[in-house]
Amino acid sequence: MNLERLPNEEKLGLCRKYYLIGFAFLPFLWLVNVVWFFQEAFIKPAYSEQLQIKSYVKRSALGLLVWVTVLTTWITIFQRFRAEWGEVGDYISFTIPLGTP
Amino acid sequence: MASSDSDDGIYTERTALVPAPSYRPNDTPTTRNRVNAPRGGASAADGRVLEAEEEEEELTLKYGAKHVIMLFVPVTLCMAVVVATIKSVSFYSEKSDQQLIYTPFTENTASVGRRLLNSVLNSLVMTSVIVIMTVFLVLLYKYRCYKFIHGWLIVSSLMLLFMFSFMYLGEVFKTYNVAVDIPTVLVLVWNFGAVGMICIHWKGPLALQQLYLILISALMALVFIKYLPEWSAWVILGAVSIYDLLAVLCPKGPLRMLVETAQERNEPIFPALIYSSAMAWTVGMATPSDTQRSDTVCLHLVIRRKRVSVCVFIVCVCGGEAVCVYLLYVCVCVCACVGGVKLGLGDFIFYSVLVGKASVTADWNTTLACFIAILIGLCVTLVLLAVWRKALPALPLSVTFGLVFYFSTDFLVRPFMDSLSDHQFYI
Numbered sequence: 239m240n241l242e243r244l245p246n247e248e249k250l251g252l253c254r255k256y257y258l259i260g261f262a263f264l265p266f267l268w269l270v271n272v273v274w275f276f277q278e279a280f281i282k283p284a285y286s287e288q289l290q291i292k293s294y295v296k297r298s299a300l301g302l303l304v305w306v307t308v309l310t311t312w313i314t315i316f317q318r319f320r321a322e323w324g325e326v327g328d329y330i331s332f333t334i335p336l337g338t339p
Numbered sequence: 340m341a342s343s344d345s346d347d348g349i350y351t352e353r354t355a356l357v358p359a360p361s362y363r364p365n366d367t368p369t370t371r372n373r374v375n376a377p378r379g380g381a382s383a384a385d386g387r388v389l390e391a392e393e394e395e396e397e398l399t400l401k402y403g404a405k406h407v408i409m410l411f412v413p414v415t416l417c418m419a420v421v422v423a424t425i426k427s428v429s430f431y432s433e434k435s436d437q438q439l440i441y442t443p444f445t446e447n448t449a450s451v452g453r454r455l456l457n458s459v460l461n462s463l464v465m466t467s468v469i470v471i472m473t474v475f476l477v478l479l480y481k482y483r484c485y486k487f488i489h490g491w492l493i494v495s496s497l498m499l500l501f502m503f504s505f506m507y508l509g510e511v512f513k514t515y516n517v518a519v520d521i522p523t524v525l526v527l528v529w530n531f532g533a534v535g536m537i538c539i540h541w542k543g544p545l546a547l548q549q550l551y552l553i554l555i556s557a558l559m560a561l562v563f564i565k566y567l568p569e570w571s572a573w574v575i576l577g578a579v580s581i582y583d584l585l586a587v588l589c590p591k592g593p594l595r596m597l598v599e600t601a602q603e604r605n606e607p608i609f610p611a612l613i614y615s616s617a618m619a620w621t622v623g624m625a626t627p628s629d630t631q632r633s634d635t636v637c638l639h640l641v642i643r644r645k646r647v648s649v650c651v652f653i654v655c656v657c658g659g660e661a662v663c664v665y666l667l668y669v670c671v672c673v674c675a676c677v678g679g680v681k682l683g684l685g686d687f688i689f690y691s692v693l694v695g696k697a698s699v700t701a702d703w704n705t706t707l708a709c710f711i712a713i714l715i716g717l718c719v720t721l722v723l724l725a726v727w728r729k730a731l732p733a734l735p736l737s738v739t740f741g742l743v744f745y746f747s748t749d750f751l752v753r754p755f756m757d758s759l760s761d762h763q764f765y766i
């Protein structure tokens with residue numbers, strides 16, 4: 239759908255809904271929110287709802303950053319220490335590599 | 340299957356709950372301007388009132404070339420994803436003993452004749468299942484059971500987005516021999532699936548929606564490539580294109596009836612399970628009073644606002660260790676409307692199955708030949724669409740060319756090229 243055709247209140251509503259739904263463990267949705275509304279929030283000339291859209295985009299970006307940090311940290315820890323965790327490591331693995339390291 | 344234009348865009352707009360501007364005749368110059376805008380300042384965009392027919396000719400022919408190119412990109416992308424997966428992830432090219440229940444006859448028989456017979460029978464079973472499902476769908480639509488259809492669509496896209504992508508991810512990780520933990524996988528699949536559902540069934544950026552449609556078509560094609568037996572796959576491709584031809588063009592064909600019912604009612608059907616190449620800045624839905632206007636331009640635009648998204652869902656259960664639900668979207672119409680061109684997901688799937696099977700069993704020459712053949716077929720279909728301006732089946736031409744190219748390249752061109760290079764003879 240094209241954002242250009244929406245009236246401003248609906249844009250704000252959509253941005254807000256994307257932000258709220260993103261709390262359901264959906265950082266990807268926050269990413270989509272940031273990318274899609276970036277132009278609306280920061281590049282377009284000011285209009286009445288732009289301030290709120292800006293704040294939602296910023297909050298989505300913040301949430302995204304937090305998620306990325308947490309995920310990266312967890313993945314790094316897992317990859318580094320999986321072999322040493324023995325049985326627990328195997329239990330939480332989805333795929334276990336074959337062969338000798 | 341169906342290429343249509345504005346409908347798709349309007350359809351997605353419908354879910355945006357935006358009251359589309361209703362068409363008014365005094366908006367004609369503006370509308371024409373807007374419609375012509377994507378063509379980069381076509382000459383008609385100066386607001387002069389041309390003759391209605393000339394105008395229509397211009398619109399038709401001018402949008403043809405650009406939108407053909409715009410359809411090449413997603414079709415190519417889908418095929419590229421399928422071929423890349425097949426070449427790297429061996430899971431999808433390994434033969435498995437499991438078969439879909441829709442291809443009950445086995446191909447592990449001693450004699451060639453028996454094997455051929457079995458594959459023909461398999462394709463008959465598959466085609467009759469498709470026919471039954473299509474008729475069922477048309478009946479549902481005729482009797483206005485929209486909620487059922489919506490629910491069906493949602494369940495099937497849920498399955499595709501979550502289950503198949505989960506399987507796919509698992510196979511990719513196994514191929515590259517990486518250790519992945521369950522929480523990460525769950526987060527990845529959940530994000531992919533949930534955002535997909537939101538983009539396809541609710542509101543989302545057009546590019547992302549198109550990408551998701553391409554990806555689910557590719558996933559579906561991969562499943563077919565894996566679980567359809569060798570010869571049956573080729574015969575099924577042929578049979579489905581013949582069915583497509585009949586269903587769309589025959590007066591009593593189910594898909595044609597669906598198109599006509601949709602036209603009569605002049606209303607949107609299902610969530611977008613057709614791929615749209617254009618944004619929707621077309622004329623909005625006409626109110627009943629508009630359709631009675633004598634303004635010929637208005638009438639032409641109304642007539643062409645056909646909505647032809649037809650999706651046939653087939654739920655297949657495969658025996659073996661897991662119960663897998665396979666869903667087949669068979670969208671089998673090509674329709675041209677003002678503003679863009681649409682192609683059904685079923686077409687994406689079958690094109691990718693053809694190219695994917697070629698890359699499994701043959702070398703790169705054959706794969707590329709099939710790819711080119713399909714694009715040629717698509718081109719010709721779209722030209723015919725521009726000329727005839729009615730719903731057309733997109734499968735027959737492309738699949739015919741694809742099959743011809745596959746068999747001729749595999750059996751004639753390849754041995755020829757091989758012996759040429761053996762004898763170091765360059766042409």
